[in-house]
Amino acid sequence: MSNKIQLTPENIQQVITDPNPEKVLLLTFYSGQNPECVQQDQILEGIAATYSEHITIGVIDCDVQQALASQLAQQIGLQALPTIVVLKGGAPVDMLPGVKTEEEIKEALSAHLPSPELILLDQAKQFLAEDDLNNAFVYAKKAYDIDSRNTRVKLVFSDICIQIKKFDEAQALLDSINDEERDPYYHNLVAKLAQATAAQDSPEVRRLEQALVAEPESLDLRCQLAQAQLDVGKTEEALASLLVVLKKDMNFGEAKKGFLDIIASLPDGDSVASQYRRKLYSLLY
Known part of the structure; x- marks a missing residue:
């Protein structure tokens, strides 16, 4: 379910009285005929996605729900479009009249959201x-x-x-x-x-390590060992095994592709990925 809701006389009470006392409701008055409203609505789309677990955005379309918009505007003293009313626990805690930047909205929200x-x-x-x-x-x-x-x-x-x-x-x-x-x-x-x-104590890894003692120059065994190490979560060891292969023959089998695939599978900014990417570049250049 989206956390951005078009408000109507039928659903507004349910939306405002959210059972989660920590949930923040942004009540926004909107008109598609007002370019500033359209601009701010796009900002609110991003905020809705960023804080999907913590906020609900309730949109009052002043062009469609004229009676509801008029009633609420009188209650809060609405003076400008767009306007955002911040509610928590069903009670207003802040109001942001006029056009606001994303930073201004987030700053206002920071007092009412988790850390x-x-x-x-x-x-x-x-x-x-x-x-x-x-x-x-x-x-x-x-x-x-x-x-x-x-x-x-x-x-x-x-x-x-x-x-x-x-x-x-x-x-x-x-x-x-x-x-x-x-x-x-x-x-x-x-x-x-x-x-x-x-599970990392793999008989297959031990078997291949022993085989390499007997045939230390076998690039095929080294690639098999890398795959076995990868299968049990020894990612860095698998990269080290493949790097040995690449140092001897950059074009041996699928070694380079496997090496790059492992790096690509690691999280962004991962230190192991960065370390072995640099080692590969030093071989290439």
């Missing part, structure tokens, strides 16, 4: 629900960078790290949580991480 790191964390959880692990990691890391002491941020960030097989980072996050804050979610993540790291 920035929690908003980012909610976005990370939304991406996680959509199975977009790359963006989930990016937004969780942004939240962590803002407040690295927030336990909820650390737990969600750790959960995402486990899912993208960044086990060392997940372990460090879990280790940093105080004893009194180790709730059932924490213990679930500890068990999940233990299971994931145990």
